[in-house]
Amino acid sequence: MRSVENALGLEVPLNAQYIRNIIMGAHAVHDHIVHFYHLAALDWVDIVSALKADARATAALGQKLSSWAGNSYEAVKTSQDKLKTFVASGQLGIYGSGYWGHPAMKLSHEVNMLAAHHYLQALEYQREINKVVGILGSKTPHIQNVAVGGVANAINMDSPTTLNMERLYYIKTLIDKVGDFVENVMLIDTAAVGAFYAEWTNYGAGVMNYLSVPDMPMDTKGTVFALPGGYIADGDVGKFTAIKSYNDSFFRDNVRESIKHSWYDGEWNKHPWEEETVPKYTDFQDNGKYSWVKAPNFMGKPAQVGPLANVLCMYVAGHAPTKKYVDKALALVSSLAGAKVGIGALHSSIGRIAARSVRCAVLYDTLKTQWQALVDNIAKGDVKTFNPPTFPKGEQRGYGYHEAPRGALSHWIVIKDGIIKNYQAVVPGTWNSGPRNHTDAPGVYEAALVGTPVADPEKPLEVLRTIHSFDPCIACAIHLVDKDRHEIVRVKAV
Amino acid sequence: MxxxxxxxxxxxxxxxxxxxxxxxxxxxxxxxxxxxxxxxxxxxxxxxxxxxKRPPVIWLAAQACTGCTEALLRSNHPTLEHLILDLISLEYHETLNAGSGKQAEDWLRKTIKENKGKYILVVDGSIPVKDGGIYGKIGGKTMLSLCEDMSSQAAAVIAIGSCASWGGMPSADPNPTGATPVYQVLQNKGIKTPVINIPTCPPNPYNFLSTVLYYLTFKKLPELDDKLRPKFAFSRLIHDNCERRPHFDAGRFAVQFGDEGHRKGYCLYKLGCKGPETHNNCPTLLFNDVGSGAWPVGTGHPCFGCSEKGVGFTVPLHTPAKLKDITPPVNFPGIAEKRGKGVTVAAAAVVAGLAGAAIGAGVATSKKLDKKKTGSESKE
Missing domain, CATH: 1.10.10 (Arc Repressor Mutant, subunit A)
Known part of the structure; x- marks a missing residue:
């Protein structure tokens, strides 16, 4: 959508920007909650140990850590009983393959139980905030309200079948409801897991070139954004360059993708507008081609994308809500760990998880301001949601970017005489899971695994912790090879 | 009750x-x-x-975006947690498994062995069959061989989403991976396990849940149409149950997003709505449990026919739909006749020739009404 708008020089009405922003924010809050509690937490939390917890002690711990009303003894007891009944049924299903009792599981019964309790509660909150996406986007996850030039939502406060006051206040109610959970449960839980697994601040940093794009445009042209973005080279916050607009050449001219180690014909490293991807499968070649994923690179180097990159860039750019929540999370980690923990600790697997919670809280704040901006704009009498596109003769090139839940995403298009001539999507999953690039520099996942201790090579839970910390959006194979280069185990992280 | x-x-x-x-x-x-x-x-x-004993369900993700699983996370009645903790035993699901790699694959082999012939296999995503299936592998095996193997040992297969049901987005021209629907893979191999298709992108979670619960309750599959879709969800065109249908019948259309007709909630046919050629229950079931209008046409965007082969991901978004069986009437019947004697609303529809498209019981009812009407007219 944005790539076509960029190619055509088409402005997007303010209402459409705000509606898109609210959808992006609500979707990302939902996504971050699901990722932490349902797709990553069980790498750190032992459900079987949780069954042995004292429910009263668990509730007391929860109440000490947070003002969350859902940490009552009765609520914790209900969750624990539910789990006990489930386990007693003997049909463990998807939980049967978990790493219960693994030597790398270090939390107390009570901390495990508190996390398991929130695992169940989180299901409810991800559903609630996702309703915002449903109201504006028609259905989820495949929303169907966006159009080149704006959105298909009609705004009419005096019609029963359009975006009207009832719909707007339903959205506001849902946004308000999720705030308490994000600030007083999720942010606290990730800080607690970080503090209790403090040694994990030493593992999983990998590539420390961080790329993030600005998002939530506040004007029709894409020059003012609610959330800043940019590039940090070598993990050095002094080397930050902001990306300023939808036409910023710093981003546009520095993205390339290499296929030297990917199952496509050729060995090139090209700008997305110039790429032509022709599949050519060879099976696994240790030093040749070994992945369907291309190797994106920025200024010739691999770059890490995702909430950590986003939070670091926003922090360096002086974004106040980001600073507020980073400082809050680090203060809690420091107090629980009994030692001062600084922002440097974020360059790690556990830091990546903490950054996702910080981003989730920032997005909650931003959702409130986006909703207010939409209502204020409608109050001014502006009901415009769409600028119709026209496709001229000749060739146009465009690109559009978005800071997605898993990081910087960009789409690149070449249009000729109104028909798509080339289209390339450079997505967060490829930035992070790409293989070695044109200079044989390791990809982001690959680099992050170097130096990770593995207690039991048959059950390399530690590897999963790091891979899952990126929130992989693909089922990916990880092949662990010992120093004699015999493959010892394959792990599929999803 | x-x-x-x-x-x-x-x-x-x-x-x-x-x-x-x-x-x-x-x-x-x-x-x-x-x-x-x-x-x-x-x-x-x-x-x-x-x-x-909660019935075992095994979920295989093929060439998919995981959107079908995401859709299940949105379900409120029942919720995902009630489904997997209380109603079924979800044995294997790549996104939700607590274990990965060897641990997950070992569990899969164990559960297939223990539940052979008894489990329901759910497949999301199309099956890449070109070049021997190399475009999709799990644990070194092709999705093609896994689909064949796991479905041949299942009691029934549910193909969830448009990709698994008819090929969906990955099968769009030029279909580089040979994306093939699940029922076709089984047919090619002579596997007799019954298949149920639940297309839509993403499928409404309640159409999936209702299918599973129907099967658990009655120990048989729900009635299916000729495309193997449950009739309770797919026996009607979207156009038949659309809340904007009166605008279509009256010739009131939106022509561009944001124009006066669009802002009055008029029919989206002229914007390319595929409701007239797409079978689905979106307008009656809605999405996300958020009340009225929570489906594409309801928010103002034309249906793009995601559940219908040959329409979704095939026909351009704003190309007008083929009208399968209904055209707007030229004249409208009088409805407000003299009290006690006039035609009913349903009979009026018969006069307009609109109920001719109704099926089954609907047709029978129409005939009765027709007779009544004739009777009353002859008295007058």
């Missing part, structure tokens, strides 16, 4: 599972209503879901 206290065994079972009696019966009744079953059937459903 009779009160739950008439069924003490069931009531005890529910309480042990941590669900309130009221919520549980509400849910079972809801399922019965969704399926169009008699009210009392809720109790029968309750008994089936309280069967102490």
């Amino acid at each position: 009779s009160d739950l206290k008439d069924y003490p065994d069931i009531a005890d079972g529910i309480e042990k599972k941590g669900i309130s009696r009221r919520d549980f019966m509400k849910f079972c009744t809801g399922v019965a209503v969704t399926l169009g079953l008699p009210f009392g059937m809720g109790t029968q459903i309750a008994e089936a879901v309280l069967n102490p």
